[in-house]
Amino acid sequence: MDDRKTDESAKPALGNGPVLLKLSDVSKTFDSTTQSVAALQPISLEVNEGEFVVFFGPSGCGKSTLLNMIAGFEAPTTGTILLQGRQVTKPGPDRLMLFQEHGLFPWLNVIDNVLYGLRRQPGVWFKRRLRRQRARELLEMMHMQEFEKSAIHELSGGMKQRAALARALAPDPKILLIDEPFPALDALVRAKLYGELQEILVRTHKTILSVTHDPNEAACLGDRVMVFTGRPGKIKAEIPVDLPRPRDISDPQLAQFSSRIMAELGEGLKS
Amino acid sequence: MNGGERKASSVYVILFYLFLLTLWQSLYSFGAIPDYLFPSPLQVGRRLWELGWEGLLWPGIKATLVRMVIGFLVAALIGLSIGVLMGMSRLVYRCLGSLFLGLQMLPTAAWVPMSLLLFGLKEQGIYFVILMSSLPAVAIATSDGIVRIPPIYLRAAKTLGTSRLAMPMTVILPAAMPSIVTGLKLGWTLGWHGAVSAELIKSSVGLGYLLYMGRELNDASQVLGIMLVTILVGLLLDRFVFGLVERNIRRRWGLETQE
Numbered sequence: 001m002d003d004r005k006t007d008e009s010a011k012p013a014l015g016n017g018p019v020l021l022k023l024s025d026v027s028k029t030f031d032s033t034t035q036s037v038a039a040l041q042p043i044s045l046e047v048n049e050g051e052f053v054v055f056f057g058p059s060g061c062g063k064s065t066l067l068n069m070i071a072g073f074e075a076p077t078t079g080t081i082l083l084q085g086r087q088v089t090k091p092g093p094d095r096l097m098l099f100q101e102h103g104l105f106p107w108l109n110v111i112d113n114v115l116y117g118l119r120r121q122p123g124v125w126f127k128r129r130l131r132r133q134r135a136r137e138l139l140e141m142m143h144m145q146e147f148e149k150s151a152i153h154e155l156s157g158g159m160k161q162r163a164a165l166a167r168a169l170a171p172d173p174k175i176l177l178i179d180e181p182f183p184a185l186d187a188l189v190r191a192k193l194y195g196e197l198q199e200i201l202v203r204t205h206k207t208i209l210s211v212t213h214d215p216n217e218a219a220c221l222g223d224r225v226m227v228f229t230g231r232p233g234k235i236k237a238e239i240p241v242d243l244p245r246p247r248d249i250s251d252p253q254l255a256q257f258s259s260r261i262m263a264e265l266g267e268g269l270k271s
Numbered sequence: 272m273n274g275g276e277r278k279a280s281s282v283y284v285i286l287f288y289l290f291l292l293t294l295w296q297s298l299y300s301f302g303a304i305p306d307y308l309f310p311s312p313l314q315v316g317r318r319l320w321e322l323g324w325e326g327l328l329w330p331g332i333k334a335t336l337v338r339m340v341i342g343f344l345v346a347a348l349i350g351l352s353i354g355v356l357m358g359m360s361r362l363v364y365r366c367l368g369s370l371f372l373g374l375q376m377l378p379t380a381a382w383v384p385m386s387l388l389l390f391g392l393k394e395q396g397i398y399f400v401i402l403m404s405s406l407p408a409v410a411i412a413t414s415d416g417i418v419r420i421p422p423i424y425l426r427a428a429k430t431l432g433t434s435r436l437a438m439p440m441t442v443i444l445p446a447a448m449p450s451i452v453t454g455l456k457l458g459w460t461l462g463w464h465g466a467v468s469a470e471l472i473k474s475s476v477g478l479g480y481l482l483y484m485g486r487e488l489n490d491a492s493q494v495l496g497i498m499l500v501t502i503l504v505g506l507l508l509d510r511f512v513f514g515l516v517e518r519n520i521r522r523r524w525g526l527e528t529q530e
């Protein structure tokens with residue numbers, strides 16, 4: 001216990017809340033008929049409230065598998081995942097996942113997509129006006145208020161991701177899981193979204209876990225970057241990024257961190 | 272296709288049909304086939320006009336349409352429910368999927384003898400034929416649509432806290448809607464076949480009955496005319512009811528690029 005305290009004090013300003021998510025010896029092996037493949041070696045990790053942790057690594061290093069297990073889409077082969085002391089068994093809005101391809105429902109317009117998660121919450125069905133108000137606030141925060149009645153296919157790629165983010169934040173998840181944020185967008189739109197994501201982080205003190213293979217993105221977003229190496233996946237290094245927020249993706253200081261992250265990976269690839 | 276091109280291509284389509292009419296008329300004028308077997312477009316038009324004037328045509332169309340709407344609604348409802356079950360259970364899919372695929376091999380008219388045995392000349396027999404004709408198509412399309420839902424919608428729904436009970440109405444049916452509408456469209460066409468086939472033998476009103484009457488009276492103009500009306504009514508509904516809905520949904524669901 002004392003260990004943990006010293007550990008925490010070393011962490012950057014945002015993520016110094018109590019432990020929210022605790023992974024103990026979580027591993028994953030995929031069994032097929034011919035062979036079993038170890039996707040992830042046992043990993044232990046604690047994520048504090050309000051912290052932004054990035055899983056960084058090449059594809060096939062198990063980082064997405066780990067995110068899927070935290071979301072509850074897959075069960076770990078060994079180990080336990082505890083969210084505020086309760087074991088994770090299935091997907092739920094307390095660990096909401098934001099997908100690579102936005103996953104917005106095309107049969108609903110923008111605001112109905114944002115309302116979707118709110119409507120699924122038990123016991124809030126009667127608070128119609130409150131739900132709508134919350135959805136509007138979120139869309140406003142994402143600068144999407146003029147598009148609340150738009151159909152999904154009318155939105156640009158960046159707007160789709162912003163709408164998806166608003167939808168993911170609506171049920172007020174304890175932890176937001178982001179699988180490769182904004183991969184299919186151009187650099188300008190991404191830079192803007194990084195800014196907005198950090199703004200949300202500062203405003204809502206959300207705990208966020210994200211997965212990426214872009215070292216700049218990792219350095220820009222993370223309070224802590226966990227560098228994964230592949231086959232079987234394991235965490236090779238942990239790099240705290242103690243730059244003030246909001247960070248600019250083109251900041252030279254940030255580039256130092258991203259080259260450190262890459263360097264860790266480079267060693268990992270050689271060994 | 273932009274507006275101008277579309278207009279230009281419509282002109283070609285109209286020209287094509289004018290050409291067909293001319294071809295028909297000239298085949299008639301050429302006199303290769305006696306005119307009581309092969310009437311001219313004018314004769315057919317005149318006969319349809321007479322049928323309309325005598326108050327036979329419109330009630331006929333109406334009777335067939337009413338039967339269709341009722342029979343099809345029942346078929347759609349049952350087909351949808353079965354399709355959802357098939358889509359959600361692998362076992363049900365494997366059992367009923369093969370059965371319905373097999374049933375689709377049957378020409379819709381092949382249900383008529385069975386319906387005569389079961390219902391005699393009663394009206395229910397026509398509904399039975401419509402039901403059996405369109406139900407398999409609706410069920411198969413619904414289940415295929417469900418099986419092929421992009422996994423991301425299901426994952427998104429789960430992570431947003433959708434309960435098992437809420438899944439079908441909030442995600443599965445809407446996500447499968449493009450395929451369902453295509454199935455309903457096909458079901459309507461097959462049901463329309465079935466309705467007219469059944470009326471040929473079992474009814475005293477309706478398009479199929481008018482066809483049958485034409486044959487009984489050796490009136491080739493009436494036979495051809497009613498065939499044309501059957502095509503036209505079916506086509507109009509296909510284009511302007513199902514076609515529009517289908518296009519709208521496909522565009523909205525992002526399956527078709529906007530023009």
